[in-house]
Every structure is written in C-alpha cells, then in structure tokens.
Amino acid sequence: MSIQIRPILTALRRHKAGTVLITLQIALTLAIVCNALFIIHARLASLSEVSGVDESSVFVIKNQWATEWPTAQVDAQVQADLLALRQLPAVRDASPANGYPLQGGGWDNFVTLTPEQTQPTTDSAVYTGDEHFIGTLGVKLVAGRNFRPDDVMVMGTQQAVTPPTVIVSKALADRLFPGGNALGKSFYAMGATPSTIIGIVDPLHRHGVSQWNKAYAGQSLIWPIRSADSRGLYYIVRAKPGQLAAAMREAPKALYAQSRLRIIDAKDGIQNYATIRHKVYDSDRGMAILMGIICVVLLAITAAGIVGLTSFWVGQRRKQIGVRRALGAKQRDILAYFLTENFLISTAGVTLGIVLAFAFNLWTVTRFALDRMSLAYVGVGVIVLLLLGQGAVLAPALRASRVSPVEATRSV
Amino acid sequence: MFAYYFQLGLRSLRRNPVLTLLMVMAIGFGVAASMITYSVFRAVSGNPIPDKSAQLFIPQIDGWGPQQNLKGEPAEAVSYIDAMALLRAHEAKRKTMLYQVLMSVMPGGDRELPIAVNGYAVGSDFFAMFEVPFRYGGRWSEQDDAARAADVVISGELNQKVFGGANSVGRTIDLGGHDYRVVGVTSHWNPRPRFYDLFSTDGFADEPDIYLPFTRAMDLKMYPSGRNSCRGQLSFTNWTDYTQSNCVWITPWVELDTPAEVASYRSFLTNYAIDQQHAGRFNWAPNVRLRDVVQWLDHEHVVPPESRISLVVALGFFLICLVNTIGLLLAKFMRRAGEIGVRRALGATRREIYAQYLIEAATVGLVGGVLGLLLTALGVSGVGMLFPPQIAQLAELDVSLVGLTLVVAIVATVLAAFYPAWRAAHVQPAWQLKSS
Numbered sequence: 001m002s003i004q005i006r007p008i009l010t011a012l013r014r015h016k017a018g019t020v021l022i023t024l025q026i027a028l029t030l031a032i033v034c035n036a037l038f039i040i041h042a043r044l045a046s047l048s049e050v051s052g053v054d055e056s057s058v059f060v061i062k063n064q065w066a067t068e069w070p071t072a073q074v075d076a077q078v079q080a081d082l083l084a085l086r087q088l089p090a091v092r093d094a095s096p097a098n099g100y101p102l103q104g105g106g107w108d109n110f111v112t113l114t115p116e117q118t119q120p121t122t123d124s125a126v127y128t129g130d131e132h133f134i135g136t137l138g139v140k141l142v143a144g145r146n147f148r149p150d151d152v153m154v155m156g157t158q159q160a161v162t163p164p165t166v167i168v169s170k171a172l173a174d175r176l177f178p179g180g181n182a183l184g185k186s187f188y189a190m191g192a193t194p195s196t197i198i199g200i201v202d203p204l205h206r207h208g209v210s211q212w213n214k215a216y217a218g219q220s221l222i223w224p225i226r227s228a229d230s231r232g233l234y235y236i237v238r239a240k241p242g243q244l245a246a247a248m249r250e251a252p253k254a255l256y257a258q259s260r261l262r263i264i265d266a267k268d269g270i271q272n273y274a275t276i277r278h279k280v281y282d283s284d285r286g287m288a289i290l291m292g293i294i295c296v297v298l299l300a301i302t303a304a305g306i307v308g309l310t311s312f313w314v315g316q317r318r319k320q321i322g323v324r325r326a327l328g329a330k331q332r333d334i335l336a337y338f339l340t341e342n343f344l345i346s347t348a349g350v351t352l353g354i355v356l357a358f359a360f361n362l363w364t365v366t367r368f369a370l371d372r373m374s375l376a377y378v379g380v381g382v383i384v385l386l387l388l389g390q391g392a393v394l395a396p397a398l399r400a401s402r403v404s405p406v407e408a409t410r411s412v
Numbered sequence: 413m414f415a416y417y418f419q420l421g422l423r424s425l426r427r428n429p430v431l432t433l434l435m436v437m438a439i440g441f442g443v444a445a446s447m448i449t450y451s452v453f454r455a456v457s458g459n460p461i462p463d464k465s466a467q468l469f470i471p472q473i474d475g476w477g478p479q480q481n482l483k484g485e486p487a488e489a490v491s492y493i494d495a496m497a498l499l500r501a502h503e504a505k506r507k508t509m510l511y512q513v514l515m516s517v518m519p520g521g522d523r524e525l526p527i528a529v530n531g532y533a534v535g536s537d538f539f540a541m542f543e544v545p546f547r548y549g550g551r552w553s554e555q556d557d558a559a560r561a562a563d564v565v566i567s568g569e570l571n572q573k574v575f576g577g578a579n580s581v582g583r584t585i586d587l588g589g590h591d592y593r594v595v596g597v598t599s600h601w602n603p604r605p606r607f608y609d610l611f612s613t614d615g616f617a618d619e620p621d622i623y624l625p626f627t628r629a630m631d632l633k634m635y636p637s638g639r640n641s642c643r644g645q646l647s648f649t650n651w652t653d654y655t656q657s658n659c660v661w662i663t664p665w666v667e668l669d670t671p672a673e674v675a676s677y678r679s680f681l682t683n684y685a686i687d688q689q690h691a692g693r694f695n696w697a698p699n700v701r702l703r704d705v706v707q708w709l710d711h712e713h714v715v716p717p718e719s720r721i722s723l724v725v726a727l728g729f730f731l732i733c734l735v736n737t738i739g740l741l742l743a744k745f746m747r748r749a750g751e752i753g754v755r756r757a758l759g760a761t762r763r764e765i766y767a768q769y770l771i772e773a774a775t776v777g778l779v780g781g782v783l784g785l786l787l788t789a790l791g792v793s794g795v796g797m798l799f800p801p802q803i804a805q806l807a808e809l810d811v812s813l814v815g816l817t818l819v820v821a822i823v824a825t826v827l828a829a830f831y832p833a834w835r836a837a838h839v840q841p842a843w844q845l846k847s848s
Contacts, residue, residue: 017831021739028732032725039721066516066526067589115645118479158635158654160646192645211717231514231637263516263528283718286798290449290722294729297441304434305736312743360728368717 008341018309019345026349026385029302031356034381036291038361038373043284043291051101051205052169054138055273057092057239059248060100062270063255064232064263071156075228077259081235082132084254090239090247095136096226097234098128099207102273102280106207109189111176111221117188122175123216124168124189125206128155128225129236134167134201136238142170144183144199151198151224157231162191163223170202171218189221209280211369232263244272299388306392310338314400321400322407331401338397339390346389350382357381414771421772425779428744432776435740439780442733443821444787449719449726451792451813452799455806456616457715460603461542465705468541469666469674471498471681474699475658480643486699487641488712489611492655493693495662499535499626503680504666505673508535509626511662512612512638517574518586529570529587530637531622532609533629539565539596541667542608544623547571549581549596552625556595560631564592565623571597590632592624604806607705610712611663612638616802636661678702716803734828737776741832745769752836753844762837769833770826777825781818788817 012019063081065074078096085094099106107127110120127133131147147165155161166189173182186194204220206213227233235255239247252264264270271279278285314321321334361373425432459465473494474486481487490498495509513533516526538544539551548571552563564585571580571594580594605615633651642659668674678700685698703711745752752765789809796804 017742017835018739021735021742025732025735025739028728028735032728032732036725064514064516064528066518110643118644156649158640158651159649188645190642190644190646192647231635260519260525263526265528282800283716286800287718287722290798291725294445294725297445298729298732301434301438301441301733301736304438305739308431308434308740309743312747315747360724363724364721368721370717 005340005344008337008344012341012344015313018313022306022309022345023349023352025302025305026346026389027352027356029298030350030353030378030381030385031360032298033295033384034357034377035360035364035373036295037380038377039370040288040291040295041377042371043288046209046284047281047288049205049209050203051273051277052137052139052201052203053101053205053273054238055277057241057244058137059237059239059244059251059270059272060097060276061235061237061251061255061264062232062268063235064265065230066261066263068230071154071228071230074156074230075154075226078226078228078233081255081258082130084258085235085237085251086132088247088250088254090243090250092238092240093132093136094235094237095129095132097133097236098126098225098227100127100234100236100276101137101205101207101220102209102276103207104209104280108206108208108216109221111172112188113176115188115192115194121187122172122219124172125208125216125220126189127204127220127222128227129222130224130226133222133236134199136236137204138238139201139204141167142200142202144197146199147222147224153225154228155225157229160191161223161225162189162193162195163225164193164196165198165224166195167199167201167222168197169204169218169220170200172221173197173200175219195221195223209284248272299384302385303388303392306342306389307396310342310393310396311399314338314396314403317400318403318407321403322405322409325403325405326408334401334403335397338393338400342389342393342397343386346386349389350385353385354378354382413767417768417771418775420768421775424744424748424772425775428747431740431744435737435744435776436780436783438733438736438740439777439821439825440783440787442730443781443784443817443824444791445726446723446730446820447784447788447813447817448791448795448807449723450816451788451807451809452795452803453715453719453723455808456605456719456803458604459706459709460605460607461705464541464543464667465607467667467669468705469668469677469702470708471664471666471677472701472703473681473685474696475660475694476643477694477696478699481699484699486701487660489639489641489660489663491658491660492662495664497684498664498666501680501684503677504668506537506541506667507665508538508541509662509664510534510538510608511626511629511636512609513622513624513629513634514637515587515622517570518589520586523574527570527573529621530618531620531624533626533634534623535626537667538623538665541665542603544601545599547597547599548579549594552595557625557627560627561625562590562592562628563595563625565596565598566594567598567619567621568600569619570621587622587624605709605714607709607714608665609638609663610708610714611661612636614716615709615712615714616806618802674702718799719803730824734824737825737828738831741773741776741829742835745832745836748836749839750844752839753841756839756841757845765837765839766833769836770829773825773829773833774822777822778818780825781821784821785814785817788813 082094108125111122111124113121130152131149134146151165153161153163176187177185182197186196188194203218206220237251357378364370472486474481475491499509510532515529518526536551536554536557547568556563583594584591602619606613640659640661648654648657668677681700682698685700688694792807792809795807
C-alpha cells in the first residue's frame with residue numbers, strides 16, 4: 001500500500017483555514033506541554049530533595065524568650081531546658097540550634113580560604129549546635145569526629161563568634177578542597193580567625209530551598225555554638241522510634257515547667273518534619289499540580305479540537321470518499337488517507353511548536369533564571385502530540401472509511 | 413432582531429450538542445485558568461499605596477564597595493552609621509528609619525503566658541507617610557522621637573487581645589519588662605506587598621502588632637529581629653561594635669513631593685557619599701540610589717516567579733482554547749453553508765449573516781463564561797492548594813473579577829468568531845443552491 005502524499009497536500013490547500021488552525025493549536029500545545037512537563041519534573045525533583053535529617057522522628061521547637069536576660073542567664077536557662085528535654089521518656093536527644101534544614105531561609109556566610117580574600121570562594125549555610133546536634137538530626141558523620149563538649153562555645157545576642165573547629169557537609173568539603181582531603185584543613189567564614197574541619201557529614205541540606213540557594217546546594221557548616229541569644233533559639237528534638245507524637249506533647253510541658261517566661265507559638269511553635277517539608281515546598285508542589293492540570297486539560301481540548309474539525313472534513317467529503325471507494329479504494333486506503341493527513345498537519349505543528357517551546361523556555365531562563373530545558377522534554381512532547389493526533393483522528397477516519405461507495409451516486 | 417438571532421443561536425447550539433459542549437468547555441476552562449492565575453497575579457503585583465507611591469522614596473547608599481556589593485547595586489538596606497546620617501539630615505519633608513523588632517507582652521491580668529509581638533521601630537513620620545489608619549489615638553509626636561519616649565502604637569488585633577478592644581490610649585503595656593504608653597491603636601493595616609519592608613519580608617507577612625519609636629529602640633539597644641546582612645570579617649561582640657560594622661539592617665524612607673525635591677535629595681545622597689569617600693570610610697566613587705515605591709517593588713522582584721509563569725502559561729492555554737474555538741465554529745458554521753445560501757438567496761445581506769453568526773458565537777461565549785465563572789470560583793477557593801497560604805489568601809472572587817470573566821469570555825469568543833462568520837457571510841448562494 002503506497003500512500004500518496006501529493007493528493008493530500010492538494011486537498012489541504014483547499015482547507016487552508018482548518019489546516020492552519022490545527023497546526024497552530026498543536027504548535028502552541030506542544031510549547032506549553034513540554035515546558036509544563038519540564039517545570040513539573042524540576043519541581044517534583046525538589047520535593048524529594050534529601051535533607052539528611054531523620055525526618056520521621058525529628059521535630060523543632062521555636063522558643064522565644066519573653067524578656068531580655070543577660071547572656072549568662074539565658075545560657076543557664078538553655079542548659080536547663082536541654083537537660084529537661086533529654087530526660088523525657090519519649091525523647092532520644094535534643095540540641096540547641098539557630099535553624100534547621102528546610103527551614104525556608106536562614107543564616108548563611110561567605111566562605112574564603114584566606115583571610116585577606118575579598119571575593120568569596122563560595123557560600124555556606126551556617127548551623128550552630130552543641131555536641132548533640134548531629135545525633136539529634138540523625139545526620140551521618142562520614143569522616144572525622146563529632147564535637148566534644150569542650151569544643152562548644154556560647155554566643156550572646158548578635159555576637160560574631162568564630163569557633164576554631166567546624167563540621168562541614170561533604171558538598172562544602174568537596175567544593176573547598178576538591179582533592180578530597182578536607183579533614184584537618186581550615187577556612188574562613190567571615191571571621192578573623194580560621195575554623196578547622198574536624199568532621200564531615202553527608203548529606204546536610206541548607207536552610208533554604210529558593211532559587212539562589214541552588215548554586216550552593218548541600219553546602220553547609222556546623223559550628224559548635226550554644227546560642228544564648230536573648231531573643232530566642234530553636235530546640236531540635238529527636239523522639240525515640242514511634243514516639244514522635246508523645247515527644248511533641250511532652251516537650252512543651254517540660255519547657256514551661258522550667259520557665260514560663262517563654263513563647264512557643266500555639267500555631268507553628270512546634271513542627272515535625274512532615275509539616276516543615278510540606279510548608280517549604282508549598283509553591284513547588286502548587287506549581288506542579290497547576291501545570292499538571294493545565295497539561296491534561298490542554299491535551300484533552302486539543303484532541304477534541306482535532307476530532308471536531310476532522311469530523312467536519314469527513315462530513316464535507318463524503319461524496320469524494322464515495323467516489324474514491326467506487327473507483328476501487330479500499331476501506332484501509334481511506335483510513336490511511338486521514339491518518340496521513342493528520343500526521344502531516346501534526347508534523348508541521350510540532351515543528352513550529354519546537355521553536356515556540358524553546359522560545360518560552362528562553363524567556364523563563366532570562367527572566368527567572370530557571371534552567372534550560374533539555375531536548376528530552378521536547379522529544380516526549382512531540383511523541384505525545386503525534387500520538388494524540390493519530391488517536392484523535394482515528395474515530396472520524398474510521399467513520400470515513402465506512403462511507404459506502406453508493407454515496408458517490410447520491411445527490412449529484 | 414437581536415433577540416431573534418439570540419434564539420436562533422440557542423437553537424443552533426442545541427443542534428450539535430457535542431460540538432457545542434466542546435466549545436463551551438474550551439472557553440470555560442480557558443477563561444477560568446486565566447482568571448484564577450490573574451486573581452493571584454493581581455493580588456501580588458498591585459500598587460499597595462497608589463496615591464502616594466510616587467512621593468515615597470527609599471535611599472540606598474553603597475557602603476560595601478564594588479568588590480562586595482550586589483553586582484554593582486548598593487545593599488537593600490543601610491547600616492546604622494548611614495541611617496543616623498540620613499536621620500540627622502533635614503533634606504526631606506518627612507522621613508523614617510525602620511527595622512523589625514520582636515518583643516513580648518508580659519503576663520498580666522488573667523493572662524498567664526507572655527504573647528509574642530512582631531513590629532517595627534519607626535519614626536513619628538511613619539504613620540503619616542504610609543497613611544496608617546487609626547481607630548483610637550494617633551501617632552507620637554516629634555518631641556517624643558527626640559525624647560526617646562516609651563510610646564507605642566499597637567494594632568487593633570493586639571488591642572483586642574490585651575485590652576479587650578477598648579480604647580487603650582493612655583494605658584500602659586509591659587513589653588519585655590519595660591512599660592510603654594499606648595498612644596494609638598491602628599485599624600487593620602497590612603498593605604500587600606509590604607513595600608516598606610522588603611528587606612526582611614517577602615512582602616506577604618502577617619500584620620505587625622506594634623510600632624515603637626526608633627530612637628527608643630536605639631536607646632534600649634534592640635537588635636533587629638529581621639534580616640541582617642554583612643560583608644567581610646565580623647568581629648562585633650556588643651552593641652557599639654555592631655552599630656559601627658558594615659552590617660545593613662535599617663530601611664530608610666523619605667517623602668518628596670516635587671521633582672525638584674527629588675533632585676535635591678538625590679544630590680544630597682551623592683554629596684554624602686562623596687563626603688564619606690573623602691573621610692576615608694568609602695574607598696569608591698559614590699554609588700547611591702533613590703527609588704520610589706513602584707521602582708522598589710520592581711527591583712525587589714516582589715511578584716513571585718510562580719505567579720508570573722503560571723499567568724503566562726494560563727494565557728497561552730486560553731489562546732489555544734480560542735484557536736480551538738475558531739476551528740470548531742468554522743466547522744459548525746460551514747456545515748450550514750446550504751442554509752446560509754438559502755437565506756442569502758432570499759434577500760439576507762452579508763451584514764445580517766454576520767450579525768446572526770456573531771450573536772450565535774456570543775451565546776457560546778456567554779455560556780462558556782458562566783462555566784468559566786463556576787470553575788473560577790472553584791479554583792479561587794482551592795488556590796490554597798497551589799500557592800503558599802499567605803499569597804493564596806490574597807486571591808478573591810470579587811465583582812470586578814466576575815465581570816471580567818464574563819466580558820473576557822464573550823469578547824474573546826466573538827473575536828474568535830470573526831473569521832468563521834466572515835467565511836459564512838461570503839458563502840456563494842448560487843453554489844449552495846445548485847448542489848442541494
């Protein structure tokens with residue numbers, strides 16, 4: 001069976017408007033669908049970013065002090081609080097902190113290799129905590145050692161403290177010392193004195209998940225600091241397996257028993273990691289859902305449009321189809337005719353669509369610093385649309401193929 | 413005639429229910445997607461203080477230099493030293509420095525636990541500059557600024573919590589262990605985006621609870637609870653060191669009414685930077701900015717990229733729906749070529765054919781618009797699933813959005829119908845009569 005393309009093209013020339021409309025529709029659909037797929041994929045990928053935290057049993061308490069105490073008094077209260085938390089039956093460990101992974105934004109410092117450097121080597125999220133910090137989060141120590149109690153320094157309100165020891169994430173270690181021998185090396189993180197790497201953890205996510213963090217993904221450092229900031233601090237708490245809910249109930253009671261001059265917000269003062277993760281990726285998840293809905297509805301509407309217009313064409317050409325059938329064309333010839341016709345239009349559409357797709361992507365790249373779309377998405381989009389076109393045209397084409405040769409003799 | 417064509421339109425729509433349904437769905441979904449994303453976009457991209465946005469300016473001074481500034485741009489806030497210089501200058505009619513503070517209302521009365529309160533340290537001009545509405549009382553005076561008075565303006569919400577909503581002006585409130593005199597209670601005031609503090613917020617935060625004198629906050633050495641951004645080596649361990657550092661944390665605002673005042677303030681800023689350069693504090697040429705509210709919102713990219721991208725995608729989606737509608741209308745109209753031929757032969761003018769088919773299209777648009785409206789209402793209430801709550805709650809279905817939805821649906825459908833109607837009007841009667 002040979003398919004004659006020339007007669008199809010000649011016929012299309014008589015239906016310029018319809019042809020142009022379907023081409024345009026397919027082109028626009030492709031442009032939007034593959035960009036949407038790209039956005040969905042990127043957003044879903046960030047939804048499942050690894051934090052390094054034992055998320056099933058860790059929760060965070062945001063503790064604000066009600067009144068301004070001197071540093072020594074704040075520190076005494078923090079130590080008493082930690083002791084109380086660690087003694088709770090449902091609690092495995094607890095640590096003071098200035099923030100936590102996936103918080104949504106927080107403290108970060110420039111990092112340099114020498115003190116006189118004005119241009120930073122890179123940027124790192126900064127966590128502060130005591131010798132329980134790593135164990136509480138459940139972060140894996142892959143080299144070196146944890147902090148010892150005598151490493152831990154106390155930091156008062158808005159004080160710039162630079163401890164001589166530091167634990168870094170593997171991503172930061174590799175970025176600073178690509179040779180892989182970061183242990184024992186030193187760097188500067190906006191301090192006058194260096195910090196020496198005593199341990200490496202992997203992985204440990206930054207506080208933030210926003211676009212500008214991407215360049216520094218996974219780069220974080222932990223300083224052995226117990227915060228005695230008069231404004232407040234975070235307590236990170238790890239529950240014993242299966243006792244998260246109980247620990248979250250006990251913890252604030254234990255803290256209020258220590259002192260009532262504190263504020264733990266009723267709404268978001270205590271959050272487990274399910275909530276934290278859900279919140280921080282709100283807009284990513286929203287975008288993915290929105291794009292998903294748009295994709296599905298768009299494809300449905302485009303398919304419906306093809307069905308509608310092809311049905312109209314079939315209706316218009318019943319007589320010609322009858323003539324062809326009377327002259328010996330088989331049913332499958334008619335079927336092939338409409339499938340080929342659609343394939344030609346779709347091909348023109350996707351060709352134009354590829355250009356539009358990249359144009360749209362370029363706009364998002366220049367305007368919002370999003371990533372460039374890989375060819376794979378366009379490839380998937382093209383295949384989806386070609387199949388969609390063939391699928392949509394099938395029903396009208398089958399109807400056309402069943403046109404009886406007798407039609408040729410009617411109403412002439 | 414209109415009513416008759418409208419009836420004809422309805423009848424014609426009933427004739428091919430599937431085709432009609434397709435068109436109505438296309439218009440409905442297209443217009444709903446556009447309207448939902450537009451309602452969010454409108455909320456985040458609006459001018460929060462339209463009548464004064466051209467008179468309020470934020471001065472910026474580069475205290476970091478070309479090596480450490482933001483790719484040539486000065487920092488988004490100023491350091492304590494520069495803030496003090498701006499505060500001392502009398503170049504602007506009104507001015508305020510501001511930064512975020514976190515305090516607590518101490519237990520008292522029947523409250524056993526302290527309440528956290530967020531707010532701002534501001535100058536007395538703040539309230540007039542930003543048109544803060546008062547329920548009771550008003551701002552503190554300039555003398556109070558100078559006297560570093562323990563005055564406070566509280567929000568209506570905090571007034572409800574602490575004073576049960578009564579007029580609390582003149583009463584005392586214990587904030588973090590210090591007594592403050594309430595001088596004013598605001599009515600609900602939370603402009604969004606929060607143009608006056610884009611340094612510490614993304615523009616969409618909850619309403620602040622308190623405002624206290626900036627000078628008082630300096631006296632009490634209140635560290636900022638919001639953002640703080642520094643360069644180089646940090647070594648401060650106390651308030652004095654911190655205030656002398658290059659850390660930026662204070663947002664300055666000035667009110668300038670005429671272009672002459674703006675020009676004069678701009679040259680004041682430049683001269684200040686030149687003086688700093690001569691004094692050896694800045695080792696670089698003056699690098700200052702003076703942006704008004706709209707320029708500042710734009711510079712700070714307040715509209716989330718999600719909102720912009722989804723609006724564009726939704727508009728593209730609507731465009732596709734329209735292209736689809738053109739195709740379907742074409743199919744629908746041309747199917748009735750014979751009927752048109754008869755009407756033309758019986759004396760109908762092209763104009764009448766046009767009118768009939770455009771009205772039929774408008775009928776589709778109307779029905780599509782109604783469907784779109786239902787979907788928009790559904791979408792706006794479910795938009796919380798798609799956008800972060802503080803942004804989602806801004807999207808609302810108001811009268812203007814309802815009107816816009818219907819108008820857009822009808823206008824777009826009629827526009828889409830122009831070509832199919834033109835084709836219908838140009839049907840050759842002779843041809844049609846011959847072959848049927």
